[in-house]
Amino acid sequence: MPNAYQPGKSSGLPARERDLIARRQRLLGPAYRLFYETPIHPVRGEGVWLIDADGTRYLDVYNNVPSVGHCHPHVVAALARQAAVLNTHTRYLDDIVLDYAEKLLATFPAELGHVMFTCTGSEANDLALRIARAHTGGTGFIVTKLAYHGNSSAVSELSPSLGAPLGGHVRCVPPPDAYRGAGTDIGAVFAADVQRAIDDLVAHGIKPAALIVDTIFSSDGVFAEPAGFLAEAVAAIRAAGGVFIADEVQPGFGRTGSHLWGFQRHGLVPDMVSLGKPMGNGHPLAGLVAKPVLLEEFGKIRYFNTFGGNPVSAAVGLAVLEVIESEGLLENARDVGAYLQQGLRELRATHEIIGDVRGAGLFIGLELVSDRSTRAPATAETARLVNGLRDRHILISSAGPHANILKIRPPLPFSRANADVFIATFDQVLGSLRGP
């Protein structure tokens, strides 16, 4: 996290924020990080805005969790209403969890017939691993080089972006990068890399269990094009007896604009699909959708998630789906996403540092390079940009192995007018990079 706050550098902060930082270190310990050289301190959220104690409004171009907008009234009302009436668990009969399961599954291809509920995307991916192992009898997993699939013991071993040790049963493949791999057949290259990983697992006596990828490769740097490139790699893992897990924790719930789920852009049906972050618009709700055959073996042992699929979480999840529909957020992601990509591409004409603009819908990656011909990453400049935008009240962050790729993924009600503000401010901050 090159944009993160560095302890000891807070001398410019007001006393109140310095005090909060000291309390955090004392109470929460050393594993927590803060965004920005000058951290922000919001006290209110509303639509695409976070507002601090001084009334300063920050345009949120980063947070994908409050996906239908910060503190959306329809979602808050559903939460408050259900919490006041009943909150139990899935060992009693309950209508709302089934109404939600039905509505959610109806958005998936018919082959994906079951859903299990958890509280976090990490739990969903962790459950997917357990199921993949039980179904295939294998233990080997293939992920991309800078993947992030969660923070549990098992899933952190599949999350090279964390910097924690990977498992001996894990193989990493380069992400399907159409910018640095321009001119190649991305799908064929990616499938060949996956095949090499399969062969290496087998050579070590490890039976492959699954290929798991974030279908828009968020932490690798946002790779969406060309749609369809995943199909060959999925065929390869299946031929090796493994399954394909689509991690939709980041791309899911309409963000990519064309479909509700990122894998749909690739014209395939995963064996399992993990869901998280935007599912409850900030409420701890996540889940795993699976082909029924996958659960046959695993279902012989019981699985119980105390809070997973409780009536309150189900009511919240249902409300989120209702807002996506009633406010046309999928269409908005498509329309404003295309508009925003176009605007950013136009900036490319005047700003040499913009190497690439890519993505799908309201999930856009913008790669900053110090030299377009060598594509050398502009890491330091990206950190200055992120902090410069923060100082102009726009929230953004970066990704990729060199932290030189802006992750642009605002709440879905982001409008063309919001996009105009972002583009204009970004243009200014880019200009100031060249300043004295």
Added chain:
Amino acid sequence: MPNAYQPGKSSGLPARERDLIARRQRLLGPAYRLFYETPIHPVRGEGVWLIDADGTRYLDVYNNVPSVGHCHPHVVAALARQAAVLNTHTRYLDDIVLDYAEKLLATFPAELGHVMFTCTGSEANDLALRIARAHTGGTGFIVTKLAYHGNSSAVSELSPSLGAPLGGHVRCVPPPDAYRGAGTDIGAVFAADVQRAIDDLVAHGIKPAALIVDTIFSSDGVFAEPAGFLAEAVAAIRAAGGVFIADEVQPGFGRTGSHLWGFQRHGLVPDMVSLGKPMGNGHPLAGLVAKPVLLEEFGKIRYFNTFGGNPVSAAVGLAVLEVIESEGLLENARDVGAYLQQGLRELRATHEIIGDVRGAGLFIGLELVSDRSTRAPATAETARLVNGLRDRHILISSAGPHANILKIRPPLPFSRANADVFIATFDQVLGSLRGP
């Protein structure tokens, strides 16, 4: 789960419930279980009551999650208020998560200086494992024979009660059972068992990382006495270079009556303490409290839990602590718990089948035996009792290796009058066991 609903046995159920069961199987798949031969279908919760669609009120003597009472208005109000104002994450500055952390840590011995927030007890225990490994350099874990510590890949390998395969780095010890081990020094026996497990790990080249126990041994069968028996075993794991993790997911937050935390009855300070279920009264909130030195190594890599410690979860957690204080629930657990234990002990005089009544505060284990001298478990009778109580609108379940131990752990506002109803009904159902 011998008391669980068995598919195909629902012919006596109303059409509406039969339909819900069919929908569950179709939508959620085979890993979900329902309580009771005739499952219940609550539509409303209130204090110690769950109420079904016909208005039938079930006295809840089982659910420890809605610990301050189902749908407690103070907690619901805090949830609704904060959700309408701001819900972000711990990478921005926020007051309420720190106010909560401060109030929570103030209930612990001063040595336990940091708290990290997760969404589930499984995540808290999973995090504890990662930290124990990083701090000790070891990988071996010691648990009790029928422990349950959660459902993640790593934690399910430490949860023999699930029936899933244990890890090769895991050793199980018999629980500290003062009923079956009557006449022995429970603390010395338990410590000797832990020492044998340590020796066996070392003999296999596995360095011990931690001893982890639920401090009231809930799923092993509820073992609370004599207070203090844990100290010797904790000394043994520390002497071997490992740490002691107190799993307070079930006993914590005042249930044991004498202290807020179960480990306090044993006069020791754990290295880490995991929290869950009652922490948010049903809201997905959990956490891990640790001595700062434990986090030094782990804190070098970042840990981020998207929903963990968000402002809404913190507001809920704070409200739960406020209710425990303002309603004197710790004192109530002590008073009503003692009253209830006394009443159940009196039943022992007239019902041969009651082998033992034990526990602390409102966490009581009642062991049913078909022969007091041999202590042979009355497994079938226990299942009939649990279902018989359900038919008389009292919710309870069982635990232990033979599922012959009633787990009695109602919401903490449980009153002496509620206890009277439970005792009288239990007396009747016990009587009917001997009937024609």
